[in-house]
Amino acid sequence: MDTKLLWRIHNWLGLYTGVVIAFLCITGAAALFRPEIDRALNPHLTKVEKQSKTVSLTEAVNKALAANPDKNLFEVELPKAYVDTWNIRLKPKEAQDLYPMFWEVYINPYTGEILGQRNYFESFSYYLRNIHVRFYEAEYGRQIVGLAGIALLISTLTGFLIYGKFMKTHAFGEIRKKNTRITQGDIHKMIGVATLVFNFVIAVTGAWLGLQAYLMQAADMELPNSYIRHEKPLSKADDTVFPLDYDLIMNRIQEEFPEMQPWNIRPTTNGEALIHIYGNVKGQTYERRTNKLVLDKADYRQLHRYNISEQDFGDKLFFVQESFHFGDFAGLPLKLLYCFLALCSAYLSLSGFIIYLERTKKQKASNPQPISTTLTKWSLGMLSFLVVTAILSMHYGIGIPSLIVTSLVYGSLLIFIIKSLGIMLLRKLKPSKSLRS
Known part of the structure; x- marks a missing residue:
């Protein structure tokens, strides 16, 4: 295949989707530990002293329903490694669009005591999931994440094809110090090779999970x-x-x-x-x-x-996607490895962005903005988005924050499209040098 074409594809994807991929890598690294974080933040709901005998689960469910007459039962979540309590999950009889509710009543299995209640949509655990799975964008966030998975897959494959031959002659781990572009280039190639398999797995499973509803509908497929x-x-x-x-x-x-x-x-x-x-x-x-x-x-x-x-291979392949995406099958050691590799992949996107800025800075103004300033602005912008969304989520649940984020996402996209079309139109209307002469 034409190396120049591969380079254009790799460069274009890194430039226009690199920030999204880095964001997903960082939020995904945090989302790996949702159960552990939720247990640490809410020990009064999830931790109890274990005893030899439990009370009646039926009575516990009825107790939770009696305490919430405006809600109906959705499910009973039973204890597991990181939760000692019964979680009676309820849904309101009359739902509110801007204030959706998924009510959780935590009960001590050994005493029957109600330990506390909360709207799951206002928990930090749900925030971590929603910010990674759908950018907190209510309409098409999940599909955007799926498309980002496809972009990561293509970027991973093109990067391997471009740099595979180079790595045969370049010692793995060797970082040249000639200038920033070359140093970051060597780091970029090294991380790309080291995380190749991981990025491939994350890209394929992420694309599937994000676009699953559409793919299943197209294939006329039901849950196995x-x-x-x-x-x-x-x-x-x-x-x-x-x-x-x-x-x-x-x-x-x-x-x-x-x-x-x-x-x-x-x-x-x-x-x-x-x-x-x-x-x-x-x-x-x-x-x-x-x-x-x-x-x-x-x-x-x-x-x-x-x-x-x-079951057959098809069913097993279907149900292995999410566990492989989140490393959710071999305990804390695998999660820690996934977290490290995810952060490496985030830096892979960052180093590619640095390389692009270094390579193109001569084409810009005589006094280009320092790369460190550009990266600081992007980092602060991303951090501000995470913090503000987290605060809104913890206070208002999913409805209002999703509405705000959705408006910002599509509003920004609309402004970008109008701006790009305006620039293209001005270039076409501007007379060339030959006509002016």
Whole structure:
């Protein structure tokens, strides 16, 4: 392939998507530790002294509902390695567009005491997820992240093809000190090679996760572990308030799927009269809550059992994407490695930007702005965006901050397009030197 074409593609992608990729790398490095950060920030909700016997889960659910008569049950989240408590998750009976609510009631499993309540959308944990997964942009943020994944993939492949031959003759880790451009160029190549596999995995899985809804729709594809009851035994209203024995459900899980550690019990509210139980099986490297058990609400009989280990390659490939993207299958050591590599990838984008500025500074004004000043402005702008969005998120949830960010994103894009079109028009209208002479 033409090296000049590869270089143009690599250079263009780095220039126009490098900041986005760096932002995603930094926010992704933080989002890796969402459970640990949430536990550290909210020990009163997530930590209790463990005892030998728990109280009735059914009574705990009823207690949470009685304390919140304006809400309906969404799911019960059960204890796991980083959460000791029961989390009874509720949704309001009447939703508000600008103030959406996903209510969480934390209960001590051993005493039945309500430890505290919160709107999950106002938690720092949700902020970390939303800022990485969709830039806090409500409409098409997730799809923009998916496109950034494609850009990272192309940038990774073109960079390998461009610099692969160079690295054969250049000792790995050798950094020349001739000038800033060459020094940053060597760092750029070294990090690019060191993070090649990581960036490839992150790019492919990130593109899939961001564009998953569109890709699945185009392929007429359903979730591999889905189970749909086409007949509706109940009305939506009756299904929503159908009384359940959660202690019996826990016993049925042990009988029907003993190897699964249940994470979520989610009753239907659409009339199907089903109980969906999601969980993990020890030793698997798949997305959380991939394994599934479906029970009938009427008699708690098993209707569907899905163990990912028993499925074909296509299903396994589908459910490995998110776990590989977040390194969520081998504990804290792998998360720390992912964090380090993500920060290296962020600097990969930064060093490419520095190289571009060094290479083009002679083409600019006689007194170009120092690179350090440019980088400081971009860094402060990114930091300010993160801080302001975090403050708004912690106070107002997702609705108002998303509206503000969405307006800024599309407003800035519109200004950029108008400005670019204006410059192009002026260039066309400006007479050439030959005509003036």
